Amino acid sequence: MIPTRSRRRLSLSLAILLLLALPGGGNSQTSGSEPPYKPAPENLEARKWFQDAKFGLFLHWGIYSVPGGEYKGQNVKGIAEWIMYRLKIPIPEYEQFATQFNPTEFDAAEWVRLAKQAGMKYITITSKHHDGFAMWDSKVSDYDIVDRTPYKKDVLKMLADECQKQGIKLFFYHSHLDWHHPDYYPRGRTGEFSGRPESGDFNKYLDYMDAQLAELLGGHYGRVAGIWFDGWWDQQLRRMKDDRSIPATQTQVDWRLRRTYDLIHRLQPQALVGNNHHVAPFEGEDFQMFEKDLPGQNTAGFNVDSKIGQLPLEMCETTNDSWGYKKSDKNFKPLKTLVGYLVGAAGRNANLLLNIGPQPTGKFPPEAVEQLKQLSGWTSKYGDSIYGTRGGPVAPQKWGVTTQKGNKVYVHVLDNEAANGEEITLAGMAGKIKKAKLMSNGGDVKFDATKNTVYVPKSSRDPIDTVVVLEVTK
Numbered sequence: 001m002i003p004t005r006s007r008r009r010l011s012l013s014l015a016i017l018l019l020l021a022l023p024g025g026g027n028s029q030t031s032g033s034e035p036p037y038k039p040a041p042e043n044l045e046a047r048k049w050f051q052d053a054k055f056g057l058f059l060h061w062g063i064y065s066v067p068g069g070e071y072k073g074q075n076v077k078g079i080a081e082w083i084m085y086r087l088k089i090p091i092p093e094y095e096q097f098a099t100q101f102n103p104t105e106f107d108a109a110e111w112v113r114l115a116k117q118a119g120m121k122y123i124t125i126t127s128k129h130h131d132g133f134a135m136w137d138s139k140v141s142d143y144d145i146v147d148r149t150p151y152k153k154d155v156l157k158m159l160a161d162e163c164q165k166q167g168i169k170l171f172f173y174h175s176h177l178d179w180h181h182p183d184y185y186p187r188g189r190t191g192e193f194s195g196r197p198e199s200g201d202f203n204k205y206l207d208y209m210d211a212q213l214a215e216l217l218g219g220h221y222g223r224v225a226g227i228w229f230d231g232w233w234d235q236q237l238r239r240m241k242d243d244r245s246i247p248a249t250q251t252q253v254d255w256r257l258r259r260t261y262d263l264i265h266r267l268q269p270q271a272l273v274g275n276n277h278h279v280a281p282f283e284g285e286d287f288q289m290f291e292k293d294l295p296g297q298n299t300a301g302f303n304v305d306s307k308i309g310q311l312p313l314e315m316c317e318t319t320n321d322s323w324g325y326k327k328s329d330k331n332f333k334p335l336k337t338l339v340g341y342l343v344g345a346a347g348r349n350a351n352l353l354l355n356i357g358p359q360p361t362g363k364f365p366p367e368a369v370e371q372l373k374q375l376s377g378w379t380s381k382y383g384d385s386i387y388g389t390r391g392g393p394v395a396p397q398k399w400g401v402t403t404q405k406g407n408k409v410y411v412h413v414l415d416n417e418a419a420n421g422e423e424i425t426l427a428g429m430a431g432k433i434k435k436a437k438l439m440s441n442g443g444d445v446k447f448d449a450t451k452n453t454v455y456v457p458k459s460s461r462d463p464i465d466t467v468v469v470l471e472v473t474k
């Protein structure tokens with residue numbers, strides 16, 4: 001399945017294996033027997049940057065964008081990057097999408113420019129999704145963009161160079177789960193139709209995954225802001241056996257998480273490790289993410305077992321319904337919804353990672369470009385109420401949230417129905433209001449400092465988000 005490569009490729013693989021054998025690369029388990037993780041100073045600095053950054057662009061791009069959710073007259077139900085699994089496409093057939101992947105219109109400079117204009121401070125792109133296809137020139141596999149596609153170029157390298165040039169950080173989304181690798185065995189909850197062999201050595205698979213991560217973090221792609229893992233849940237015992245008496249953290253394999261995390265931190269101490277496992281953070285992780293829900297909520301069903309930990313938080317959402325490009329998905333969300341995600345996350349002390357599924361041509365869908373433009377208008381005007389803030393002094397309310405920076409509190413009225421009257425009382429705020437102004441035009445807002453109440457008349461309400469800036473006593 002992983003054909004032998006040239007001698008050059010083999011010697012590079014050997015170099016990577018040697019690197020993995022360095023101290024700290026032992027076969028550590030996830031049992032908690034390892035010493036506690038102590039983040040390096042660069043890592044703590046990066047966490048602070050991350051919390052200040054607030055807004056990132058998520059990109060799901062791979063060979064699944066070629067069919068775009070449609071194959072042989074069938075349509076994928078739900079998310080299109082799952083086409084291999086959902087339409088039961090066996091490996092040799094799925095591999096054909098690589099031969100059709102030729103994104104000649106890809107322009108890394110334009111992607112970065114669009115993200116920056118929208119107010120995004122980092123990009124997180126799929127280096128490998130569950131289909132196992134590497135979007136860079138991997139040395140330990142030829143199942144990658146350079147070796148298998150007519151395009152033959154390393155898009156991650158092109159994007160990494162451009163991010164560096166335009167001063168924006170780059171994370172890689174990397175799937176633990178792999179529907180293509182023969183050693184991903186025992187298999188988990190998904191991928192059973194791909195035709196992988198009925199045996200395999202899971203540790204060999206993990207060596208391969210670590211070797212690929214070492215490629216991404218070895219320096220060729222510059223300073224990597226972090227690794228965003230996904231797919232751990234494929235081996236989650238409770239979900240496999242449908243038995244709630246099994247602890248949510250138990251998996252049928254040892255994922256060797258700590259060993260992988262230590263490898264990442266050894267190669268690039270500042271790189272932030274996050275894992276979309278939907279449970280409380282494990283040792284060695286640097287941030288915690290929530291899928292399709294604000295921290296503390298569970299409307300999408302992913303966060304049954306997740307608990308908010310002490311780490312910086314992020315929530316990820318889609319601009320339409322699918323993560324990967326889906327031709328038929330025209331359900332692009334309005335600005336109000338997108339701002340609601342961003343502000344709702346900030347008010348809960350979290351970042352928003354907002355997804356786009358680029359087309360196989362290399363272009364973003366035009367509707368997504370329009371969304372980015374609209375976001376650009378909002379963030380350029382109201383950015384100060386988001387960037388560098390932390391969740392405000394008032395817990396999230398039906399009407400909206402608060403954010404805070406120093407002695408400034410930003411009151412975000414998101415739901416005008418819930419904030420029915422003019423009066424908004426900031427219950428629980430320790431400081432007292434000294435000044436209150438509308439952020440849109442700097443106009444005075446009436447307030448009562450004894451009750452910490454602001455009066456926001458209907459006439460000054462913004463249908464998207466009415467932001468009132470308060471100066472408060474310490």
Ligand code: FHN
Nearest residue numbers: 079081082230276291316323
């Ligand atoms: O299965 C994936 C899905 O394709 C997508 O990558 C999202 C992004 O958060 N996460 C997974 C499901 O938890």
